[in-house]
Amino acid sequence: MVERHHFEEIAQVLDGHASGRDSYVEASWRRCVELYGMDPMRSDPAHIVSDTEFRIHRDQADWMIGAARSSLHSLFRQVAGQNYVLLLTDAKGVCVDFFGDDLFVDDLRTAGLYLGSNWAEDLAGTCGVGACIVTGEPVTVHQGDHFGNAHTGLSCTAAPIYDSLGQLAAVLDISLLRSPAPKSSQNLAMSLVTAAARRVEMANLMAASRREWVLRFSSSPEFLDVDPEAAVSLDGSGRVIGATHAAKRMLTRGKSLIGEPIESLLGVGVDDLPDLMRDRPTEDRVISLSDGGAVFGHAIAPQAPRRAATGKISGEKRTSSGFRATLADSDPGMQRVLTQAERLAPTQVPLLISGESGSGKTKLARAIHMASRRGRFVELHCAGSSADMLRVALSGEAGPGTVLFRRIEEMPEDVARVVAGLLDALPDMRPIATTGLAPAELMxxxxxxxxxxxxxxxAVLDVPPLRERQDLGWLIDRLLRRRRGGEMRLTPSARAELIARDWPGNLRELGNVLDVACALAETTVIDSPDLPAAPKTRAPEQDLEAVLDACNWNMARAARRLGVNRSTILRRIRKDGLRPPD
Structure with a gap:
């Protein structure tokens, strides 16, 4: 009965009726159905990543865990004996650190409140971590706020942790298996988790800024020197090079601080910072704001150079070569490929890069060459090539270099027979080949x-297709920034439509779609009608239940097949009285 009521409440929200719940909860419910194709009647268990995936997420978050551990210890001591569990997730929603009572560990594992659980909204539905990642703000998702029936007993309060360049780096979540019915019962949890997240950001900024001036400030003087509200780090000219999220909110009301001169934000310049150090009374360290208000400041001078701490929360990619930041964000599949590529780049090992058309094989090959610093780069298209053309292209080569054979499966047989001999004659030329076939198929x-x-x-590097990548949103933003001077923006509906597509043409198709959308948009905002239509492979008059069965009752996949919205699928399911198989 409770499940049926929950289903009906979600259906009313989809039909445009208010539920009385927080707006971010209703918005998340709509995304769950219309964007992710979720079914509120299903009681799916928590999603736990594989051991291999967990190790990848944990290794990438090692720096974040270190920055947050002290604050998590302190927070857990504050709530000891109240049956709370603390989760630290990465920006993708995977739990990488955990504090909980050992007496309830089995119940916590079952509920997904444990290491390795993935609370991303598109997997777990409406939840504290997922809603926090989407909104970028602290949230409480309490009992029936959750989308999935399996989680409606939980109460989860989560706060974002931002890096010093303003990017979401982690989420700190405090949850209960069972809690009082009123949502207001979690107000204290909200205060505690937001304060802890603020302290994590502060600790990171201080660790990352030992060689720069740091200006910390608060609206009152009492806790300025021991627990300030916000902070910025400054370069030698007084420009902001790092900031906590609270500083961004206090000084610019949410706009970026990076690169701004401090005197444009506060009534001080870099030469005034020594007057704000701790040897003066706190009450005397008053700084005026541009809006006429005032804060109290505490300046910390640059310290002696120290060995750089590894794994700080920063905007930089943790990699010894620069090419990783241009090819992927935090997609596990691409990160594995790039880790291998990074280690192989300085070697002489020949490489075979496989992947679908348009997935970025040639770009990866060029990045490997740049990272190897091997001299000349020669690119050969195998289709239609001849042995004579090959000899001409490779003639006169001296010293180290890289030769790229594009689409090696299209190389004519007579050319293939002489290539090995040519390569043996040019031992300093490292071969890299790309193919649209799986290596086993080549053989x-x-x-x-x-x-x-x-x-x-x-060595073989297998580039994943775009439809399997978890950093599609990042790729869309990156490609969009290269068009029309970076001024173009997507509406939420246009972004949702792009993310829902299958992208058989991969990055090449995505680039073409964005080019068309930028040309058709009448302003700098791209909306859904500006997007070229995706090819439809199935007609909408098909039998719905048969399509759902073929799609394993994944409503997003079924909607794509039928060429309709996910909300239409859900309404048809209700109308026809369809239910998924047991």
Missing amino acids: ARKILPPALYFRMSG
Whole structure:
């Protein structure tokens, strides 16, 4: 009965009726159905990542765990004995650190309040961590606020943790398996978790800024020197190079601070900072704000150079070469490929890069060459090439370099027979080949002579297709910034439509779609009608239940097949009285 009521409440929200719940909860319910294709009648268990995936997320978050551990210890002591559990997740929603009572650990594991659980909204539905990631703000998702029936007993309060460049780095969540019915019962939890997140950001900024001036400030003087509200770090000219999220909110009402001169934000310049150090009374360290208000400041001078701490929360990618930040964000599949590429780049090992058309194979090859610093880069298109063309292209090569064979499966047989000999004559030229086929298929179909295949495939890098990547939103933003001077923006509906597509043409198709949308948009805002239509492979008059069965009752996939919205699928399910198989 409770499940039916929950389903009906969500259905009313989808039909445009108010539920009385917080607006971010209703918005999340709509996303769950219309964007992710979720079914509120299903009681799906918590999503736990594999051991391999967890190790990847944990390794990437090691720096974040270190920055947050002290604040988590302190917060857990504050709530000890009240049955709370603390989760620290990365920006993708995967729990990488955990504090909880050992007496309830089995119940916590079952509920997903444990290491390795993934609370991203598109997997877990409406929840504290997922809503926090989407909104970028502290939220409480209490009992029936949750979308999935499996989680309606939980109460979860989460706060975002931002890096010093203003990007979301983590989420701190405090949850209860069972709690009092009123949502207001979690007001104290909200105060505690937001304060803890603020302290994590402060600790990171201080650790990352030992060689720069740091200006910390508060609206009252009592706790300025021991627990300030906000802080910025400054370069030698007084420009902001790092800030906590509270500083961004206090000084610019949410706009970026990076690069701004401090005197444009506060009534002080870099030469005034020594007067704000701790040897003066707190009450005397008053700084005027641009809006006429005032705060109390505490300046900390640059310290002696120290060995750089590893794993700080910062805007930089943790990599020894620069190419990773241009090719992917935090997609696990691409990160594995790039980690391998980064380690192989300085070697002589021949590389075979496989992947679908338009997935970025050539770009990866060029990035590997740049990271290797091997001199000249020669690019050869195998389709229609001849042995004579190959000899001309490679003639006169001296010293180290890289030769790229694009689409090696299209190399003519007579050319393939002479390539190995040419490469042996040019030992300093490292071969990299790309292919649209799986390496096993190259061998099985005997497209290349075995000797040449093994000569070209010292290591294989498999680039995942766009539809499998978890950083699609990041890729969309990155490509959009390169168009029309970076002025174009997407409406939420346009962004949702792009993310829902299958992208058979991968990055090449995405780039073309954005080019068309930028050309068609009448302003700097791209809306859904500005997007070129995605190809439809199925007609909408198909039998709905048969399509749902074929899609394993994934409503997003079924909607794509039928060419309709997810909300239409849900309404048809209700109208026809359809239910998923047990």
